[in-house]
Amino acid sequence: xxxxxxxxxxxxxxxxxxxxxxxxxxxxxxxxxxxxxxxxxxxxxxxxxxxxxxxxxxxxxxxxxxxxxxxxxxxxxxxxxxxxxxxxxxxxxxxxxxxxxxxxxxxxxxxxxxxxxxxxxxxxxxxxxxxxxxxxxxxxxxxxxxxxxxxxxxxxxxxxxxxxxxxxxxxxxxxxxxxxxxxxxxxxxxxxxxxxxxxxxxxxxxxxxxxxxxxxxxxxxxxxxxxxxxxxxxxxxxxxxxxxxxxxxxxxxxxxxxxxxxxxxxxxxxxxxxxxxxxxxxxxxxxxxxxxxxxxxxxxxxxxxxxxxxxxxxxxxxxxxxxxxxxxxxxxxxxxxxxxxxxxxxxxxxxxxxxxxxxxxxxxxxxxxxxxxxxxxxxxxxxxxxxxxxxxxxxxxxxxxxxxxxxxxxxxxxxxxxxxxxxxxxxxxxxxxxxxxxxxxxxxxxxxxxxxxxxxxxxxxxxxxxxxxxxxxxxxxxxxxxxxxxxxxxxxxxxxxxxxxxxxxxxxxxxxxxxxxxxxxxxxxx
Amino acid sequence: xxxxxxxxxxxxxxxxxxxxxxxxxxxxxxxxxxxxxxxxxxxxxxxxxxxxxxxxxxxxxxxxxxxxxxxxxxxxxxxxxxxxxxxxxxxxxxxxxxxxxxxxxxxxxxxxxxxxxxxxxxxxxxxxxxxxxxxxxxxxxxxxxxxxxxxxxxxxxxxxxxxxxxxxxxxxxxxxxxxxxxxxxxxxxxxxxxxxxxxxxxxxxxxxxxxxxxxxxxxxxxxxxxxxxxxxxxxxxxxxxxxxxxxxxxxxxxxxxxxxxxxxxxxxxxxxxxxxxxxxxxxxxxxxxxxxxxxxxxx
Numbered sequence: 001x002x003x004x005x006x007x008x009x010x011x012x013x014x015x016x017x018x019x020x021x022x023x024x025x026x027x028x029x030x031x032x033x034x035x036x037x038x039x040x041x042x043x044x045x046x047x048x049x050x051x052x053x054x055x056x057x058x059x060x061x062x063x064x065x066x067x068x069x070x071x072x073x074x075x076x077x078x079x080x081x082x083x084x085x086x087x088x089x090x091x092x093x094x095x096x097x098x099x100x101x102x103x104x105x106x107x108x109x110x111x112x113x114x115x116x117x118x119x120x121x122x123x124x125x126x127x128x129x130x131x132x133x134x135x136x137x138x139x140x141x142x143x144x145x146x147x148x149x150x151x152x153x154x155x156x157x158x159x160x161x162x163x164x165x166x167x168x169x170x171x172x173x174x175x176x177x178x179x180x181x182x183x184x185x186x187x188x189x190x191x192x193x194x195x196x197x198x199x200x201x202x203x204x205x206x207x208x209x210x211x212x213x214x215x216x217x218x219x220x221x222x223x224x225x226x227x228x229x230x231x232x233x234x235x236x237x238x239x240x241x242x243x244x245x246x247x248x249x250x251x252x253x254x255x256x257x258x259x260x261x262x263x264x265x266x267x268x269x270x271x272x273x274x275x276x277x278x279x280x281x282x283x284x285x286x287x288x289x290x291x292x293x294x295x296x297x298x299x300x301x302x303x304x305x306x307x308x309x310x311x312x313x314x315x316x317x318x319x320x321x322x323x324x325x326x327x328x329x330x331x332x333x334x335x336x337x338x339x340x341x342x343x344x345x346x347x348x349x350x351x352x353x354x355x356x357x358x359x360x361x362x363x364x365x366x367x368x369x370x371x372x373x374x375x376x377x378x379x380x381x382x383x384x385x386x387x388x389x390x391x392x393x394x395x396x397x398x399x400x401x402x403x404x405x406x407x408x409x410x411x412x413x414x415x416x417x418x419x420x421x422x423x424x425x426x427x428x429x430x431x432x433x434x435x436x437x438x439x440x441x442x443x444x445x446x447x448x449x450x451x452x453x454x455x456x457x458x459x460x461x462x463x464x465x466x467x468x469x470x471x472x473x474x475x476x477x478x479x480x481x482x483x484x485x486x487x488x489x490x491x492x493x494x495x496x497x498x499x500x501x502x503x504x505x506x507x508x509x510x511x512x513x514x515x516x517x518x519x520x521x522x523x524x525x526x
Numbered sequence: 527x528x529x530x531x532x533x534x535x536x537x538x539x540x541x542x543x544x545x546x547x548x549x550x551x552x553x554x555x556x557x558x559x560x561x562x563x564x565x566x567x568x569x570x571x572x573x574x575x576x577x578x579x580x581x582x583x584x585x586x587x588x589x590x591x592x593x594x595x596x597x598x599x600x601x602x603x604x605x606x607x608x609x610x611x612x613x614x615x616x617x618x619x620x621x622x623x624x625x626x627x628x629x630x631x632x633x634x635x636x637x638x639x640x641x642x643x644x645x646x647x648x649x650x651x652x653x654x655x656x657x658x659x660x661x662x663x664x665x666x667x668x669x670x671x672x673x674x675x676x677x678x679x680x681x682x683x684x685x686x687x688x689x690x691x692x693x694x695x696x697x698x699x700x701x702x703x704x705x706x707x708x709x710x711x712x713x714x715x716x717x718x719x720x721x722x723x724x725x726x727x728x729x730x731x732x733x734x735x736x737x738x739x740x741x742x743x744x745x746x747x748x749x750x751x752x753x754x755x756x757x758x759x760x761x762x763x764x765x766x767x768x769x770x771x772x773x774x775x776x777x778x779x780x781x782x783x784x785x786x787x788x789x790x791x792x793x794x795x796x797x798x799x800x801x802x803x804x805x806x807x808x809x810x811x812x813x814x815x816x817x818x819x820x821x822x823x824x825x
Contacts, residue, residue: 001628008624012615068613074577075611077667082600082628 001084005091009065010099016064020057021103027054028111031460035115035418037405051460058100058133059141063154065095066145072217073149089212096138101130108462115418115463116393116401125420125463128456135197136458139204143224146211165228173236183235186302187377187425188246190451195234197455203227239303239320243375246450247503255294256378256504263510264289270350271521282357284518285350286372288508293347298379298426298498300446305373306353308363311512316363321353355515364516372508377450379498382424387493389413389431399423400464404493407469410485413493416467422453423466426498431470431483431491438482439494443470450500527586528553528675528705529574534583536569536729543569545729546583556706556719557734558808561726562816567709568609570726571679574707575605588675601629604668604704607679608661614653618646618663622670629671637670644692658689665696675705682712690715713809723808727819737808744806744814745782749775752797762790766818773799778806778814 010017027050030043069078069088078088105126112122148154183192207220207227247253263286270285290299308317383398393403400419407414413431417423426446432439445468457464472481472488483491529551536544544566551557559567572578574585576595585592588599595603613621618641626632641648644662655663661681668676678697682690694715697706701719710716717737724734735743747765751773761768764781775795779787782803791801806814 004624004627008613008616008620011620012613073611074572075607075609077610077612079577080575080600080603080605081625082597084597 001087002091002094005069005083005088006094006098009068009091009095012068013061013065013095013099016061017099017103020054020061020100021107023050023054023057024104024107027051028107028461031463032111032114035416035463035465037403037414037416039408047460054104055133055137058104059137059144060151061100062096062138062141063145063148063151065099066092066142067149067151067154070149071146071211071215085212089208092142096134096142100138101134104133105130111461112420112463116395117418117420121420125456129458129462132197132456132458135200136193139208140200143204143207143211143220146208147217147221147224161228165232168232169235173232183237183242187300187448187450188242188302190449190455191237191242191245192231192234194451194455196231199227199231199234239305239375243302243503243505247505249450249452250502251499252380252501255380255502256376258292259299259378259504259506260291261374261376261506261508262289262291263287263508264348265511267348267350269517269521270519282355282360283520284353284355284360284515285520286353286370286510286518288349288351290347290349294378294380294501296381297501298444298446300377300379300426300448301351302375302377302448302503304351304353304375307371308515309369309371311367316366316368317355317359319353319355321351360515360519364519365514367512367514369512370508370510372510374506374508376504376506377500378502378504379426379446380501382497382499385495385497386432387415387495389488389491389493393418399495399497400466406488409475411473411475412469412471413488413491414467414469415493415495416465419464419466420462421464422451422457423464424497424499425449427466427468428496428498429468429470430494431472431481431488432494433483433487433491435490438487440470440472440481440483443468446498450503527551528555528588529557529707530584530586531570531574532584534570534573534585535581536566536573536578537581543729544573544580544583547726547729547731549724549731549734551705551707552722553705554702555721556701556708556716557722557724558713558716558720559707559709559724559726560711560713560808560812561709562820563711565726566729567726568607568679569729571607571677571707571709575603575677601631601671602674604671604673604676605679606661606664606668606677606681608681608683609679610664612652612660612663612667615651617649617651618655618666619648621652621663622648622667625667632671634670636672637666640666640669640696643696658685661685662689662693662696665693669696669700672700673704675707676700678706678708678710680710681708682710682715694719713812714807717808720808725812725815727816732815732819740808740811741805743780743782744811745779745787746804746806746810747777747779747787747791748800748802748804749791749795749798750800750802751775751795752799755795755797758794762794765790766814778810779803780814 030047030050034043034047070076108126108129109119109122112125113119144154144157148157183189203223207223210216210220210223265287267287270287293299304321306317306319306321307315310316385396385399387396387402387404390405391403393401395401396417400417400423402415402417404413404415406412415429425448426444428442428444430440430442447466456462470493472483473485474481527550531547531549534544534547535542547566547570559570561567569578573580574587574592576592579593587595588602590599616624622637644666646659646663646666652660652663665681681693685693690712698719706719708716708720720737722734722736723740725732754773755770755775757768757770757775761777764779766778766780768775768777787803791798
């Protein structure tokens with residue numbers, strides 16, 4: 001009877017299912033066009049907006065199908081029919097799989113095939129994404145649909161849960177309890193989604209079993225509340241615990257053992273590069289010295305927990321920093337140190353710490369000590385690729401299917417690589433002119449996402465992307481590139497990729513310093 | 527017994543809807559569960575059908591505890607209720623198509639004749655049907671599989687006389703094949719089909735007996751006196767709702783026997799000119815009992 005119930009729902013809801021499938025197709029088109037070099041503001045907006053609408057459509061569809069045979073209440077006709085509740089639950093799941101997720105899979109596979117991927121790889125990536133969509137969106141929507149009688153009721157519950165979730169996180173967890181939402185905007189944020197996966201899968205399965213076996217809606221609502229509470233608690237998991245879990249998954253857990261980090265008073269006061277934007281008056285630049293980095297390795301700071309103490313040892317300020325700048329890379333929002341460029345053994349960097357202005361104003365001229373706990377990730381080289389500066393999409397194993405070209409302004413070589421598998425999180429790119437060996441400065445970019453391969457990508461689609469632009473001409477004339485417009489056609493774009501090797505922590509104590517001496521020196525006008 | 531209810535309690539928060547209700551519906555009978563609004567009729571039926579859970583006590587239908595009602599039993603139980611939400615987006619024909627495979631005994635021919643007799647438009651969506659048409663639709667979904675038990679919860683509520691007639695006519699076609707439990711206020715409608723009656727008030731069953739016994743037991747008595755008299759105080763047991771209008775005393779005798787009535791009248795009235803005795807319709811029995819119960823609980 002499962003198929004019989006399914007066909008009843010399918011006959012009723014196929015127009016909505018078709019609409020949601022069309023929405024999936026529409027959601028895939030802008031990103032596909034962008035991947036093929038058509039970049040407009042409107043397309044970028046649609047590429048952001050439509051996948052969200054498509055996921056919303058999926059959730060609406062799932063809620064509606066569940067409410068075809070509502071569970072709460074005592075008026076439903078199906079309650080007095082010889083219909084097995086298990087059959088009903090399985091029929092609904094079948095509907096979700098065949099009428100909601102199968103079109104999503106087909107669209108994702110179609111898009112990947114259009115990008116030139118093999119059917120097997122495209123199918124596997126789309127299936128892994130579907131699993132994520134099932135856990136994160138479809139199953140919770142099934143529970144929502146099963147717990148409510150009407151769509152309006154479901155909408156109200158969603159709004160209440162969403163507002164409640166934000167309210168509890170913002171006002172209770174962060175505001176009243178002062179707990180840290182440590183996972184957000186870090187490489188270990190995937191832990192939250194993994195916990196969501198597990199909680200949604202286990203919680204939804206349990207809630208649906210309770211609802212369909214005994215129609216115990218109060219118990220199911222309680223269970224759902226517990227699952228949401230657990231999810232909130234995952235957001236507030238202490239950073240040391242989250243990072244130690246991440247460290248336990250390090251591919252080479254001993255790779256960072258020799259690395260030392262120390263305060264470097266010899267480095268002198270930080271001077272911003274000429275032309276660089278001001279880092280702000282409340283920003284400290286802490287000079288650090290990294291030693292014994294493995295060759296061609298890179299270290300990325302995930303977080304620094306800072307404590308500032310007075311002469312008597314009393315704590316004057318406690319804070320954290322997840323954004324910094326080493327003054328040399330082109331990435332302005334991350335603290336990175338890379339080996340293999342200057343002294344292969346010792347590397348000086350300036351770590352940026354943002355202090356509340358009133359704290360800096362209060363402490364600027366007082367002698368203080370700082371104790372800083374760094375959470376760091378070591379990257380090692382994974383592969384080197386040499387690409388022509390203008391080429392159609394071609395497969396580079398380990399990197400993906402890449403295309404290169406000169407951008408519309410004519411000052412950058414752009415590269416975009418698509419892959420059905422997870423790509424290396426850090427990439428270095430530069431232009432090299434083979435006849436003379438001349439090189440332009442490197443661009444270095446790290447995507448802070450340390451999710452294991454089994455956590456599939458679901459947003460906006462199943463395709464992993466890495467890309468960017470490497471400059472060879474400055475319209476302002478302030479920078480002259482060795483490999484310029486005259487050489488770019490014959491130049492090669494060199495891409496170096498870096499994989500995570502290890503996650504580790506280091507503690508740094510500074511001697512007595514005045515914070516005013518750690519602010520940036522004013523940059524004289526050129 | 528096809529249906530047995532023992533010491534059934536159901537509380538909604540602090541309100542106790544059923545307080546130790548017990549009743550039994552013999553096989554092949556048409557049992558009318560009557561009672562005022564809020565007496566607990568619908569709660570009893572929903573508990574019996576395992577739609578809601580009892581607080582305590584037990585209900586059995588077709589020999590099975592209601593809490594364990596499964597596919598084998600539900601295949602033989604028809605249910606029609608004024609509070610029955612059928613899928614509004616499906617058409618009449620689509621819903622019958624959907625239901626058919628769930629019932630191995632579904633009689634397609636019977637379904638066709640019912641659709642015709644009840645004048646149900648197969649292509650119309652259930653959500654677009656009027657209330658009366660929806661009730662007929664519910665009946666059309668409850669009878670084609672020839673149920674052993676048919677449960678009707680206020681089936682005439684809000685129906686116009688024409689639709690009631692069509693509904694009853696259709697019901698009477700099959701009444702002999704099954705056990706019927708019907709709760710209704712429309713006592714005139716069900717009187718012709720009912721074999722047993724249970725009177726429920728404030729969650730308790732006040733009595734249950736066969737329609738024949740009930741009809742024999744209740745009489746409207748009018749005693750005409752020679753001159754204006756007074757109501758007997760206290761009224762003899764079983765004399766309900768006594769009234770005095772001039773020299774005529776009226777009451778409902780709920781324990782009627784000719785001899786007992788004659789003795790009672792002779793003992794309490796002088797100068798009796800005439801005693802008129804009339805049988806009572808179910809509706810009048812119900813209203814008398816309901817008033818009596820209300821006054822009893824008020825005092």
